[in-house]
Amino acid sequence: MNGLHVQNGHLPNGNSHGLSMFDPRDYDELLQITDVVRNQVDLKETPSIGIICGSGLGDIGDCIKEPQVLSYKKIPGFPSTSVVGHKGNMIFGYLGGKYVVCMQGRFHPYEHGMDLALCATPVRVMHQLGIKTLIVSNAAGGVNPAFNYGDLMVIKDHIFMPGLCGFSPLVGINDPRFGPRFVSIHDAYDINLRRLALTVAQEENIRIQEGIYVMCGGPQYESPAEVMYFKTVGADALGMSTCHEVTVARQCGIRVFGFSLITNIANTDADNSVEVTHEEVLVAAKEAGFRACSFVTKIIERIE
Numbered sequence: 001m002n003g004l005h006v007q008n009g010h011l012p013n014g015n016s017h018g019l020s021m022f023d024p025r026d027y028d029e030l031l032q033i034t035d036v037v038r039n040q041v042d043l044k045e046t047p048s049i050g051i052i053c054g055s056g057l058g059d060i061g062d063c064i065k066e067p068q069v070l071s072y073k074k075i076p077g078f079p080s081t082s083v084v085g086h087k088g089n090m091i092f093g094y095l096g097g098k099y100v101v102c103m104q105g106r107f108h109p110y111e112h113g114m115d116l117a118l119c120a121t122p123v124r125v126m127h128q129l130g131i132k133t134l135i136v137s138n139a140a141g142g143v144n145p146a147f148n149y150g151d152l153m154v155i156k157d158h159i160f161m162p163g164l165c166g167f168s169p170l171v172g173i174n175d176p177r178f179g180p181r182f183v184s185i186h187d188a189y190d191i192n193l194r195r196l197a198l199t200v201a202q203e204e205n206i207r208i209q210e211g212i213y214v215m216c217g218g219p220q221y222e223s224p225a226e227v228m229y230f231k232t233v234g235a236d237a238l239g240m241s242t243c244h245e246v247t248v249a250r251q252c253g254i255r256v257f258g259f260s261l262i263t264n265i266a267n268t269d270a271d272n273s274v275e276v277t278h279e280e281v282l283v284a285a286k287e288a289g290f291r292a293c294s295f296v297t298k299i300i301e302r303i304e
Ligand SMILES: O=P(O)(O)O[C@H]1O[C@H](CO)[C@@H](O)[C@H]1O
Pocket: 053, 054, 055, 056, 083, 106, 108, 137, 138, 139, 140, 218, 239, 240, 241, 242, 277, 278, 281
């Protein structure tokens, strides 16, 4: 067991289950966590689809029918969610006629005691629970000048800044049961799911964009010069999450669909002061809750 990747090697929630230390890269230790989840939920069937709700987008989890809600506090190995707008529940139930598992809240690399593999633990647990498709959502700042506040953006590809700088969740011991040491990220966001999402948005009259998502380390928002830098290299939206989850999902062969809600327009002009706050991000997400929920539900209805 290698506790190096978890702060002090201790799990804040682990004691009552006898799992007080764990390594998010160790398949067998994650299996123990997955078993604890299975034992606390009356699973109706194997969930085929996993969902991760972005900041303020927890309404997606609240749309689930026949929900069984397991607080992260009851799952050994799951850190507490410390970011406002991330409730910290794992929800099992039906959405769009399919049995799903939904993470109502995610872990970000900038939170206390995190490393990227630990942040991606929910994806590995959902893999062990049997999901074949992952839907990830996030709140993001729009960089593309054609984007408006409140737009949804289908993620076409990403630029994973921490991953490029040596902080990939795949750094460290590789257990081949999760997948290969070297993972190709050439087709991370499934093209058929992207096409399906664009069709659904058109049919439902939902304003939709498609673009490149950049994951920055955060928690500070970008300076105008940084926004300009990302714009120059082809970014459409900026956030602080998602890419580590997608990387881990692709290693396990999970098919991925991702979308961003554009909660603010990132500023490129240092002479024009524009403050971004997490409060406004949450307001934008709240306003979009119903739309995001029906978008995800309609996509799931049509997933094969
Ligand atoms: O990516 P999600 O979890 O939606 O959250 C986004 O919103 C927060 C900033 O307002 C950051 O954590 C950013 O990543």
